[in-house]
Amino acid sequence: MSKGLFSKAGLAISLFLFSFVAQAALSHLSINSRQFELGQHPKFKLNIVAGKNDLSRISFHVRQHVGDKEVLEELMVQPVNGFMLYAIGVDDVKDPNAKLIVSHYKGNNWQQFSVIPVFDAPFIKTNSKTEININTSNQPKKVAPMPQVKSSQKNQLAVTAPKPSKPQAQVLPATMVSSSASELGASCIIERNSTETLWRIASRYAKPWETNVYAVMLAIFEANPQAFSKQKIYLIRQDIQLVCPTVNQLNQYLSKAEDKLAFEALDRKQRSH
Structure with a gap:
């Protein structure tokens, strides 16, 4: 009898630990650069360090105020490599105080990971030679639906889904090296x-x-x-x-400060495993 209880308890603990490890994935996120200016649709290059880079458990949204309304748009994403990805939206960003909202699915619910001022990120002027397309029809399906919240609620998560119905958006990476x-x-x-x-x-x-x-x-x-x-x-x-x-x-790396953060986060993550 007691042996069975211990077995069940051990199984429960194992499942809990597995769930915790699987969900505690995101450890670093920062904007490497933005490839747009005020009044244009958002295009970012992001530094990311995550356990498995499982984008079904991570969401990216731009939050801005348009008049007296708070508008949020979910961004489409495409990995560049194991610690960098591109993110793009289709709605023009007209609020100079717009924020990038990063959320991750942890503990069986969505939690806000970071809020980053959009226009504090370094701006990079791009050109047609470095053009990269994002596959708008192959976006990761979220592990659970994002909560639908009212704009008056604090720490709200994004409510606007991507809009791939428009002509395919494009993300432009850094200017070519010499x-x-x-x-x-x-x-x-x-x-x-x-x-x-x-x-x-x-x-x-x-x-x-x-x-x-x-x-x-x-x-x-x-x-x-x-x-x-x-x-x-x-x-x-x-x-x-x-x-x-x-x-x-x-060409993926433009900012020494951001590259340093990405390197240190990757090194720290790998040394901890």
Whole structure:
């Protein structure tokens, strides 16, 4: 009898822990850059660190005031890599105090994770050569419906669904790095000796690639997953040749401050597991 109770109790605890681990996914979210100005529809590049990057448990909304009404729009998203994604909306942002509202599904309900002023984020002017499309018809289905709330309620979550019925929106990433980096990619090999750390390598290449050390480290990590033991950014292997990241991989990183946050969040997450 008691053995059965202990078994059931153990099973219940195991299920609880599994549920907690599965849901406690989002640990960092910040705006890397915005590719729009006041009066245009929202286009963001976001830094994200999440357990499994399960976008069915994460939502992104723009909240703004239009006249005396509070309007919220859910953004469409598309992952760029394991720690960056694009988000886009279709309604023009006319409120200079608009906010990006990030929520995650945790403990069997939606909870607000962060509120970020939209126009505090760095603005990046883009061009047609760096155009990237978001697949508006293949958006992740949320694990549970978002609550329908009135604008008078505090800490409200978004209520407006994406509107893919309009012509397909496009997100434009960062401006291309200079032509001095145009030969980067699989045909380019990173030179290093057997004692160099990732930081040392990135420090040497940051200047010729005209970017920052954190951007180089993240791009090298993305381009060479097999060169890191257990695919952890702080465990670079010395026995595997490193290829240069592509121009597009480097173009994902524009802000040294944001790149530093993304690198530190990824490093912290990987060291904790």
